[in-house]
Amino acid sequence: MDLKNSTILITGGTSGIGLELVKQLIQQGSTIIVTGRKQEALNDTKRRFPQVNVFQSDVSDPQDIERLYKEVTQQFPDLNMIVNNAGEMRLLDVQDASKDLENMTRELDINLTGTIRMVHQFLPHLIKKRTAAIVNVSSAIAFMPYSTAPVYSASKAGVHAYTLALRLQLEKTSVRVFELVPPGVNTNLQNDWVLPPNPGQMMDVDKLVNVAIKGLLNNTPEIKPLLVGVIKFLSRLMPNQLMKLGHREFEKFKKLNSQQ
Numbered sequence: 001m002d003l004k005n006s007t008i009l010i011t012g013g014t015s016g017i018g019l020e021l022v023k024q025l026i027q028q029g030s031t032i033i034v035t036g037r038k039q040e041a042l043n044d045t046k047r048r049f050p051q052v053n054v055f056q057s058d059v060s061d062p063q064d065i066e067r068l069y070k071e072v073t074q075q076f077p078d079l080n081m082i083v084n085n086a087g088e089m090r091l092l093d094v095q096d097a098s099k100d101l102e103n104m105t106r107e108l109d110i111n112l113t114g115t116i117r118m119v120h121q122f123l124p125h126l127i128k129k130r131t132a133a134i135v136n137v138s139s140a141i142a143f144m145p146y147s148t149a150p151v152y153s154a155s156k157a158g159v160h161a162y163t164l165a166l167r168l169q170l171e172k173t174s175v176r177v178f179e180l181v182p183p184g185v186n187t188n189l190q191n192d193w194v195l196p197p198n199p200g201q202m203m204d205v206d207k208l209v210n211v212a213i214k215g216l217l218n219n220t221p222e223i224k225p226l227l228v229g230v231i232k233f234l235s236r237l238m239p240n241q242l243m244k245l246g247h248r249e250f251e252k253f254k255k256l257n258s259q260q
Contacts, residue, residue: 001176007031013083017205017208021083021085023049026049033053037058084135115136133175144231146249178223180212203227
């Protein structure tokens with residue numbers, strides 16, 4: 001992909017992987033559009049990177065996406081790439097009756113349904129461009145379900161499967177479909193967790209995004225750091241052992257959660 005001459009919309013671009021994508025894509029010369037739910041966070045991003053363009057929008061709200069599409073395509077007709085990065089990850093005990101039904105499906109609405117809605121809304125515009133791209137951010141957990149985050153695991157497995165199918169359907173069009181597959185990354189995604197992750201097992205966000213930029217420049221369909229490649233291989237070789245290894249964290253989480 002020619003990033004220098006691309007106009008790129010990044011959902012969830014005010015923090016974590018999204019904000020680092022903003023930083024490194026600006027360095028590539030891209031025109032950047034950032035969306036997010038919180039206006040204050042958008043204002044902070046605009047102050048930090050004055051050249052970006054910000055729009056308040058919630059990917060879990062279909063009306064927000066429709067309004068975003070109209071505003072962005074009118075103001076930025078050269079838009080040729082969307083990065084579906086907005087996401088949420090929660091540690092959940094499925095036996096916790098304090099969560100209502102709507103609350104339990106929140107990650108599906110943001111991570112999976114939000115991605116599908118964004119693609120559906122923006123594809124008619126993208127497909128008219130000489131070169132265009134859709135980048136869906138999944139997770140290594142798409143290959144290895146993590147029992148402490150069951151709904152997140154389901155949502156990212158869904159993003160992975162959807163991206164594979166989308167790539168096949170669009171293979172004869174001008175739209176390239178990329179999947180960025182992060183491992184655990186040090187971001188504010190884990191700020192509210194009662195069981196913090198082991199920092200030694202987490203990747204620095206700038207290093208992950210550097211891998212992402214190289215993958216986009218080289219047109220690599222599935223962009224993943226080496227660690228994710230290892231996890232994907234082991235998930236085929238020894239899936240049960242890998243899941244049990246991750247499940248050790250659940251009992252710790254359950255104990256801490258009961259003390260809240």
